[in-house]
Amino acid sequence: MSIRVLVADDQSMVRAGFRMLLAGEADIEVVAEASTGLEAVDKAERFHPTVVLMDIRMPELDGLEAARRILAADPAARILILTTFDLDEYIYEALKAGASGFVLKDDPPEQLIAAIHTIAAGDALLSSAVTKRVIEQFTRIPRPTPPRELDELTERERDILRLIAEGLSNSEIGERLYISETTVKTHVTHVLQKLNLRDRVQAVVLAYQSGLVTQDAAG
Numbered sequence: 001m002s003i004r005v006l007v008a009d010d011q012s013m014v015r016a017g018f019r020m021l022l023a024g025e026a027d028i029e030v031v032a033e034a035s036t037g038l039e040a041v042d043k044a045e046r047f048h049p050t051v052v053l054m055d056i057r058m059p060e061l062d063g064l065e066a067a068r069r070i071l072a073a074d075p076a077a078r079i080l081i082l083t084t085f086d087l088d089e090y091i092y093e094a095l096k097a098g099a100s101g102f103v104l105k106d107d108p109p110e111q112l113i114a115a116i117h118t119i120a121a122g123d124a125l126l127s128s129a130v131t132k133r134v135i136e137q138f139t140r141i142p143r144p145t146p147p148r149e150l151d152e153l154t155e156r157e158r159d160i161l162r163l164i165a166e167g168l169s170n171s172e173i174g175e176r177l178y179i180s181e182t183t184v185k186t187h188v189t190h191v192l193q194k195l196n197l198r199d200r201v202q203a204v205v206l207a208y209q210s211g212l213v214t215q216d217a218a219g
Contacts, residue, residue: 008040010058035059044077050078051077064093103115150195161206165203165208
């Protein structure tokens with residue numbers, strides 16, 4: 001089953017470049033393009049893409065608000081943010097909007113393709129550098145009351161959630177806890193299900209918002 005991609009960028013040359021790049025991938029199909037945020041919302045509703053490549057700076061409606069509207073209409077959609085700016089406020093706001101990952105426009109082509117596959121598989125693309133910035137942002141805002149669902153996690157699941165929040169991959173978590181990567185995946189699935197979370201990005205956000213993990217602990 002092919003990965004359906006919507007390319008949303010206000011520059012026609014950029015859209016054409018992405019389309020050409022992705023055309024070489026047998027399992028990826030560009031189903032639509034959008035040049036404004038409003039058009040991206042409309043095309044997402046019409047074409048039901050698996051992954052939306054969303055430029056963060058769009059006319060009529062910025063990429064963050066477009067992402068919010070797309071996810072409100074279709075929670076299963078995956079948003080991959082495209083940006084030339086590796087800036088804290090964009091990362092933080094995009095995570096709050098529900099993005100599953102980020103790609104810089106000057107990243108190598110193979111990195112973009114790998115990112116699309118990662119996000120389409122239901123995983124999130126959150127590097128340790130991005131995680132550290134998110135931590136710094138969350139230390140500056142008041143914490144809401146932790147969700148009751150946190151109490152339903154077993155001790156091992158809480159350990160897994162803490163390590164996800166530190167930006168560790170499944171294999172790294174397995175090494176830290178001396179368990180297999182398959183076991184880690186099972187635990188991660190249970191954590192996301194119990195907390196009603198879509199992916200690892202939301203798990204990171206919740207872990208810091210709830211105070212389960214602190215900046216000192218992650219450092």
